[in-house]
Amino acid sequence: MPKVLMVIIDGAGDRGNVTPLSSAKKPNLNKLAKMGINGIMDTIKPGVRPGSDTAHLALLGYDPFKCYTGRGPIEAAGVGIELKEGDVAFRVNFGTVEGEGSVFDKIVVDRRAGRISETDELVKAINEGVDLSEFGVEFVFKRGSGHRGAVVFRDDLSDKVSDVDPKKVGEKVKRCVPLEDDEKARRTAEVVNYFVQRSHEILDSHPLNLEREKKGLPKANVLLLRGAGKVPHLPKFEDRYGMKLACVSGTALIKGVVRLLGGEVLDVKGATGGKDTDLNAKVEASLKALERYDFVLLHIKATDEYGHDGDFEGKKAFIEKIDEAIEPLLSLDFSEVCLVVTADHSTPINVRDHTADPVPVTIVYRDVRTDDVEEFSELKAYKGGLHRMTGNDLFNIVLDLINKAKKFGA
Numbered sequence: 152m153p154k155v156l157m158v159i160i161d162g163a164g165d166r167g168n169v170t171p172l173s174s175a176k177k178p179n180l181n182k183l184a185k186m187g188i189n190g191i192m193d194t195i196k197p198g199v200r201p202g203s204d205t206a207h208l209a210l211l212g213y214d215p216f217k218c219y220t221g222r223g224p225i226e227a228a229g230v231g232i233e234l235k236e237g238d239v240a241f242r243v244n245f246g247t248v249e250g251e252g253s254v255f256d257k258i259v260v261d262r263r264a265g266r267i268s269e270t271d272e273l274v275k276a277i278n279e280g281v282d283l284s285e286f287g288v289e290f291v292f293k294r295g296s297g298h299r300g301a302v303v304f305r306d307d308l309s310d311k312v313s314d315v316d317p318k319k320v321g322e323k324v325k326r327c328v329p330l331e332d333d334e335k336a337r338r339t340a341e342v343v344n345y346f347v348q349r350s351h352e353i354l355d356s357h358p359l360n361l362e363r364e365k366k367g368l369p370k371a372n373v374l375l376l377r378g379a380g381k382v383p384h385l386p387k388f389e390d391r392y393g394m395k396l397a398c399v400s401g402t403a404l405i406k407g408v409v410r411l412l413g414g415e416v417l418d419v420k421g422a423t424g425g426k427d428t429d430l431n432a433k434v435e436a437s438l439k440a441l442e443r444y445d446f447v448l449l450h451i452k453a454t455d456e457y458g459h460d461g462d463f464e465g466k467k468a469f470i471e472k473i474d475e476a477i478e479p480l481l482s483l484d485f486s487e488v489c490l491v492v493t494a495d496h497s498t499p500i501n502v503r504d505h506t507a508d509p510v511p512v513t514i515v516y517r518d519v520r521t522d523d524v525e526e527f528s529e530l531k532a533y534k535g536g537l538h539r540m541t542g543n544d545l546f547n548i549v550l551d552l553i554n555k556a557k558k559f560g561a
């Protein structure tokens with residue numbers, strides 16, 4: 152059976168008529184566009200701004216409107232926390248706050264604490280210093296890549312509570328509030344607020360942060376929680392599609408999606424999930440994975456980080472790096488492998504967040520009808536033979552190409 156390699160360049164799309172993708176030198180991506188069939192994709196549906204979580208679910212053939220239970224449990228699965236019934240999980244950002252009073256009186260001046268890369272010591276201090284036993288609750292807190300982490304509160308709790316992360320700088324840390332009139336939700340919010348206040352006290356005076364302050368770096372002195380959710384019950388990818396799934400990614404969220412679908416997360420040395428990742432190692436590992444798995448997802452994150460940072464030149468230069476690294480993909484046997492290159496969403500430089508601007512898609516495979524598109528970019532792809540599709544459509548098109556689609560009707 153032919154295999155699938157899906158390369159997802161996170162947040163690669165942009166806005167306007169000159170984009171990092173359209174202006175980058177990318178001879179290899181262009182060759183693939185020329186060899187294949189092209190189109191543009193609204194990963195969820197037109198006008199809906201995708202999260203990376205819902206986008207990846209859609210790209211793997213799941214309807215996010217039906218199966219998504221929040222970002223927290225996916226991040227938790229990604230950092231290796233096994234969720235139990237009753238648990239409520241959150242995504243965590245190490246951020247920076249300034250001001251006086253309680254943590255909820257302080258202003259968020261950086262949601263990523265200067266994109267801090269080393270948080271082991273801080274995580275340890277919180278795990279050792281915060282005690283939730285007066286609430287009868289346990290917690291598990293683990294770091295992800297960069298400023299990211301996940302926390303799980305363990306008891307019979309509710310996920311109907313609001314975010315602590317204001318999602319904007321210049322605003323106060325938000326108090327977690329119950330989103331329904333229910334004792335469980337009230338108790339959960341109380342636990343979250345205690346955790347955020349107590350962890351702030353520990354972090355603000357932590358030697359590593361005092362050191363950062365001396366060096367003029369933003370202190371990682373607050374935990375911004377968002378995306379409360381309970382463990383989702385997702386049908387396994389292999390049961391559903393008869394294919395063994397694996398991913399190469401340095402990003403907890405993507406690892407979490409794949410783990411929750413029963414897929415394998417491959418450990419690749421140097422895959423940091425950041426701007427310093429080892430792209431060659433990731434490409435090599437993905438090609439090797441095709442020997443053992445039927446559907447391999449190669450996820451590359453840093454384009455999205457450059458988008459969030461508003462750095463056009465950085466995003467463009469990183470696309471050029473990706474282009475060099477993917478050269479070995481040109482020599483794949485396209486009668487054996489169906490190669491898909493796309494993005495999960497746009498992260499435009501001038502928005503600094505995800506938008507619904509559609510992203511380019513290229514499929515290279517033996518049987519595709521090639522078109523006139525000669526460049527991999529959002530500005531050219533729309534002229535291709537695939538026209539415009541959703542993430543679920545793309546998955547179904549790929550299934551059909553490799554003759555795995557079920558017939559509708561007799």
Ligand SMILES: O=C(O)[C@@H](CO)OP(=O)(O)O
Binds near residue numbers: 262456
């Ligand atoms: O994790 C990330 O890279 C981004 C977007 O998904 O989140 P944040 O804006 O909190 O850094």
Ligand SMILES: [Mg+2]
Binds near residue numbers: 161455495
């Ligand atoms: Mg993304």
